[in-house]
Amino acid sequence: MEHFIIVLPKAKQDIRHNVDWxxxxxxxxxxxxxxxxxxxxxxxxKNNPSRFAFASEANDLSVPLRELIHGKxxxxxxxxxxxxxxxxxxxxxxxxxxxxxxxDDF
Numbered sequence: 001m002e003h004f005i006i007v008l009p010k011a012k013q014d015i016r017h018n019v020d021w022x023x024x025x026x027x028x029x030x031x032x033x034x035x036x037x038x039x040x041x042x043x044x045x046k047n048n049p050s051r052f053a054f055a056s057e058a059n060d061l062s063v064p065l066r067e068l069i070h071g072k073x074x075x076x077x078x079x080x081x082x083x084x085x086x087x088x089x090x091x092x093x094x095x096x097x098x099x100x101x102x103x104d105d106f
Contacts, residue, residue, distance in 0.1 A: 002046050004030045010105075011080075015091040017076070034075070038093065041070040042079060045088045055080055059098040065091070065101070 007015075015035065021055040022031035045052075045068065055078070068079040076096040082089050092101060 001086060003049055003083070005042060005045055005090065006087060007042070007090045011090045011093050018093065018095075035064065038070055038077065038079070042090060044068070045079075045081065045090075049083050049088045050079065055101070057102075061101065061103060069096070071096075 015038065018038075019031045020106050022034050047065070051068045052068050053082065055065040058065040064082055066081055067081070070077045070093075071088065078092075078094050078096055079090060080092040080094065080101065082091065094101070098102055
């Protein structure tokens with residue numbers, strides 16, 4: 001069954017923040033490539049999103065939060081999401097070097 005994907009406001013803000021940072025640090029082209037790639041990665045959640053592991057903070061937050069890893073080398077991001085019925089809710093997109101999510105971040 002194909003799932004619907006909803007990118008929540010904090011995740012959209014994370015994308016904008018990462019694009020802005022990549023533009024400043026590298027280039028507009030790098031930022032555009034990253035945004036396209038992360039969008040493609042998120043689309044893979046349409047099919048069988050439950051195949052991804054629970055995030056390390058899921059138990060602490062008492063939320064069935066899962067993670068999809070995007071990227072390689074130094075630029076690795078965690079796409080943090082939950083599944084309800086046939087909908088995937090993307091909550092956050094965070095650099096793997098960032099601290100784990102706390103209640104205020106969710």
